[in-house]
Amino acid sequence: MSRIGKKEIIIPTNIEVKIHNSEILVKGNKGKLSYNISELIRIEKTDNIIKLYKTCHTQKAQAIYGLSRSIVNNMIIGVSKGFEKKLTIQGVGYRSQMEKKDLILNVGYSHPVRIKPPENINIKVDNNINITISGINKELVGQLAATIRSVRPPEPYKGKGIRYENEVVRRKVGKAGK
Known part of the structure; x- marks a missing residue:
């Protein structure tokens, strides 16, 4: 079971996150990044927190679950700190x-x-x-x-x-x- 995928991502105040279907766009003071998330993962944003969920319980979904969370977290860190x-x-x-x-x-x-x-x-x-x-x-x-x-x-x-x-x-x- 992925322990990384379960963690929620906290968005800093100067970062803007937009989610459209399976694409996530992150804008910050250093630039902007986008990433297409797999259809095996569902992403939700509430206030300043992003959470990821698996849509099915297959081994492939489990593998992509933690990876997607890490990529989104690195995007947020990248546009804020680099x-x-x-x-x-x-x-x-x-x-x-x-x-x-x-x-x-x-x-x-x-x-x-x-x-x-x-x-x-x-x-x-x-x-x-x-x-x-x-x-x-x-x-x-x-x-x-x-x-x-x-x-x-x-x-x-x-x-x-x-x-x-x-x-x-x-x-x-x-x-x-x-």
Whole structure:
């Protein structure tokens, strides 16, 4: 049984929520987001509280129940506060820079890697090694951070690569020399 789906979502005072059939539209001071909820889920809004209910008791409805609640909650958090992911680059000669809106990574390849962010997602580079990704859509922010990290994930011997800010990389002992 989903414990997440049962929780009610409290709407802050500066957020406007509209529900039309199965579509929910959330507007806030940072922007607006919309999401189509499955027909297996029914959504109700009373005053400043949103509750979700299952229309049938199947395994698929149970799976979508908690997911829908989390997505709607993340939409409300996103338009009010926003989301942010921080990455750091470690390695001699590894660096990053911005060119207009594109991120250019020099991480040991023979060519620079260019990453174009989706709309409504901002990338900021500090000291050529700290990358901050921010936006109102949690899914897009996380996906872009994962894409940037996958260009050069941290390797276990020297720890070189792109990692999340507080990520701990388990180090291996190199082979013993004679």
